[in-house]
Amino acid sequence: MVYLLPLEKLEISPIGVVKRASSNEDVKNKNLVSRIVLKENLAKALDGIEEFSHIFVIFWLHKISDNGKAMLKVHPRGRTDLPIVGIFATRTPNRPNPIGLTLVELVKREKYILWVKGLDAFDGTPVLDIKPYDKWDANINAEVPEWLAKLSDQATLHP
Amino acid sequence: MVYLLPLEKLEISPIGVVKRASSNEDVKNKNLVSRIVLKENLAKALDGIEEFSHIFVIFWLHKISDNGKAMLKVHPRGRTDLPIVGIFATRTPNRPNPIGLTLVELVKREKYILWVKGLDAFDGTPVLDIKPYDKWDANINAEVPEWLAKLSDQATLHP
Numbered sequence: 587m588v589y590l591l592p593l594e595k596l597e598i599s600p601i602g603v604v605k606r607a608s609s610n611e612d613v614k615n616k617n618l619v620s621r622i623v624l625k626e627n628l629a630k631a632l633d634g635i636e637e638f639s640h641i642f643v644i645f646w647l648h649k650i651s652d653n654g655k656a657m658l659k660v661h662p663r664g665r666t667d668l669p670i671v672g673i674f675a676t677r678t679p680n681r682p683n684p685i686g687l688t689l690v691e692l693v694k695r696e697k698y699i700l701w702v703k704g705l706d707a708f709d710g711t712p713v714l715d716i717k718p719y720d721k722w723d724a725n726i727n728a729e730v731p732e733w734l735a736k737l738s739d740q741a742t743l744h745p
Numbered sequence: 746m747v748y749l750l751p752l753e754k755l756e757i758s759p760i761g762v763v764k765r766a767s768s769n770e771d772v773k774n775k776n777l778v779s780r781i782v783l784k785e786n787l788a789k790a791l792d793g794i795e796e797f798s799h800i801f802v803i804f805w806l807h808k809i810s811d812n813g814k815a816m817l818k819v820h821p822r823g824r825t826d827l828p829i830v831g832i833f834a835t836r837t838p839n840r841p842n843p844i845g846l847t848l849v850e851l852v853k854r855e856k857y858i859l860w861v862k863g864l865d866a867f868d869g870t871p872v873l874d875i876k877p878y879d880k881w882d883a884n885i886n887a888e889v890p891e892w893l894a895k896l897s898d899q900a901t902l903h904p
Contacts, residue, residue, distance in 0.1 A: 596805055596871065598755045601841050628841065630817045634830030637890035644803070644844060646755055658789045671793030674875045682760050682787065685803060685874045687846070689882055712755065715844045716833045720893065723848055724883045731796035734879065 600646065600712035601628055602698075609709040616704040619693055622713055629698035632716075636695050640719035643705055646712040647684035654680035668733050675731075686711075689719060759805065759871035760787055761857075768868040775863040778852055781872055788857035791875075795854050799878035802864055805871040806843035813839035827892050834890075845870075848878060 602624035611618060622643065624632065635641065657680040662668045673681050686707060693701040700716070761783035770777060781802065783791070794800065816839040821827045832840050849861040859875070 596757045596759070596873075598757055598842050600755070628817070628833075631831040631833045631841075633818060634828070634834035634890065637888075638834065639886075639888035640884055642846060644846065658787070659792060669793070672790040674787075674790045675793035675797065675877055677876055677879070681874060682790075683757050683873050687801060687803065687874075687876055689884060714755075714842050715840060715846075717836055717846055718834055718889070718893075719884060719887045720836070720889060721887075724885050724887065725799055725848060725878060726883050726885055727798075728878045728880075728883065729796075729798035730877070730879060731793065734877075 598646075598714060600714060601625060601716070602713045604645065604705065604707045604709060604711040604713060606709040611709070613706045613708055616706075619701055619703045620705050620707070620709075622700040622702060622705075622716070624698040624700075624713070626698050632695055632698065632700070635692065635700070635716070635718065638692055638718040640689055641692050641700075641702070642717040642719060642723075643686075643688050643690055643702065643707070643713060644715040644717070645686045645688075645707050646714055647679045647686050647707075648710070648712055649708060650679055650681075650684035655682055655684060657681075662733065663737075671731075685714070689723075757805075757873060759873060760784060760875070761872045763804065763864065763866045763868060763870040763872060765868040770868070772865045772867055775865075778860055778862050779864050779866070779868075781859040781861060781864075781875070783857040783859075783872075785857050791854055791857065791859070794851065794859070794875075794877065797851055797877040799848055800851050800859075800861070801876045801878060801882075802845075802847050802849055802861065802866070802872060803874040803876070804845045804847075804866050805873055806838045806845050806866075807869070807871055808867060809838055809840075809843035814841055814843060816840075821892065822896075830890075844873070848882075 605621040662676045691703040764780040849863045852860040
């Protein structure tokens with residue numbers, strides 16, 4: 587069976603950037619509020635987003651090295667006590683396209699700026715897209731591997 | 746207040762492509778199964794994904810025109826009876842970076858191919874990333890606008 591894959595590269599322009607109170611902040615602290623500053627000409631594209639309590643942020647993990655992008659398997663969360671699995675079975679930032687996806691709480695919107703709680707992205711991270719969270723995204727019956735289910739009560743980040 | 750935005754364009758290489766039984770299939774039919782065919786050298790990166798029942802697919806909406814990318818406001822789902830809102834308050838494919846995000850059921854994995862149910866992407870769609878669905882993504886208390894809440898019992902796609 588022969589599949590023709592799209593080989594051409596795609597070009598993406600960030601819609602904005604993550605700004606944190608300090609570049610030293612612990613980005614894994616889910617209680618911290620950070621800002622997403624969009625390009626000013628996109629302000630109108632946020633109209634109505636205030637009515638959502640939660641949004642997905644899709645961002646570019648700009649600090650990942652070429653070695654990180656080439657990784658195929660990892661211990662989830664860097665924990666050697668967890669089984670090594672393929673990177674697409676984890677949320678590790680080390681992936682061929684270092685795209686981050688995080689569900690955050692929308693605190694406030696002001697013109698072209700969003701204040702969000704729980705975004706695990708560094709200061710200066712390019713933002714690619716923002717999507718409202720919707721009931722379709724909530725699947726409480728989803729099954730996960732045993733190694734992940736064991737961790738789910740712990741106050742940690744994504745695998 | 747002056748914000749320095751990242752202006753440089755990012756380059757992304759698709760990790761694979763969507764293959765459907767027919768290019769005429771109704772991609773909005775959530776009961777249909779389609780395949781995600783990854784590049785063969787990424788096969789190992791899928792190891793362990795079989796243990797997840799649901800995954801997020803992040804893909805490139807390659808049929809969106811420059812006019813679509815320039816849109817700032819839309820009627821959700823093209824329905825003129827719904828209030829016009831900013832595109833970031835909807836899941837419309839018309840957005841500056843035409844990135845799609847869909848939660849799908851993982852039916853089967855075979856080497857570098859995933860069979861998934863409910864992917865609303867055309868045959869030939871470039872796939873950018875795959876992420877396992879995790880309890881962190883399930884927020885059943887999320888609030889949505891009234892226009893969307895009214896629709897949530899209807900068997901429709903994302904706004």
